[in-house]
Amino acid sequence: MFTRNVMNHRCLKLLALKPTNLINNLRQTSAVSNQQEPERIEKTINSVQLLGRIGADPQRKGSSEHPVVVFSLATHTNYRYESGEFLQRTEWHRVICFKPGLRETIMNYMKKGQRVHVTGRITYGEVKGDDGKNRTTTAIQAEDVIFFQ
CATH class of the missing domain: 2.40.50.140 (Nucleic acid-binding proteins)
Structure with a gap:
């Protein structure tokens, strides 16, 4: 639940930025996200x-x-x-x-x-x-x- 609120807060902050600042901020956010969260794992089916x-x-x-x-x-x-x-x-x-x-x-x-x-x-x-x-x-x-x- 905490992560969801943080992500919603980040999205609101990003929407308020100018386009050039938005791109720079997205790069910083994704760099931080990659360090904190493991890479997304591809979904597979074995049924x-x-x-x-x-x-x-x-x-x-x-x-x-x-x-x-x-x-x-x-x-x-x-x-x-x-x-x-x-x-x-x-x-x-x-x-x-x-x-x-x-x-x-x-x-x-x-x-x-x-x-x-x-x-x-x-x-x-x-x-x-x-x-x-x-x-x-x-x-x-x-x-x-x-x-x-």
Whole structure:
């Protein structure tokens, strides 16, 4: 709130200046603003929505300081060949959840085969395998889960 009032006050002062003074004052104001505030960061979108069925009961993983719930979700794509034959392709998604309330709800109520809608974002990472080699992982970090009957 304080910043907004200061900015409004600066704008009113700038509007009262002559054009040449206005330009000089704008340069000074922007130089001060750059020193006080970080640069503007470009907005981006990383959003995923999945509707599918749970492949297995969710598992609690991680440490007591950083718990996480992990489950698999199946989605399907249907194809039809020219011959009239149908083919269904199943894709499996690894879903992780860090949010405390949602984590507990998932552990208490989600069961294998249940239909759910997951909203979240794609995350990438690396884990060390049992053989000591690093491998990349891809997961959907759940922000919200809607359960269906």
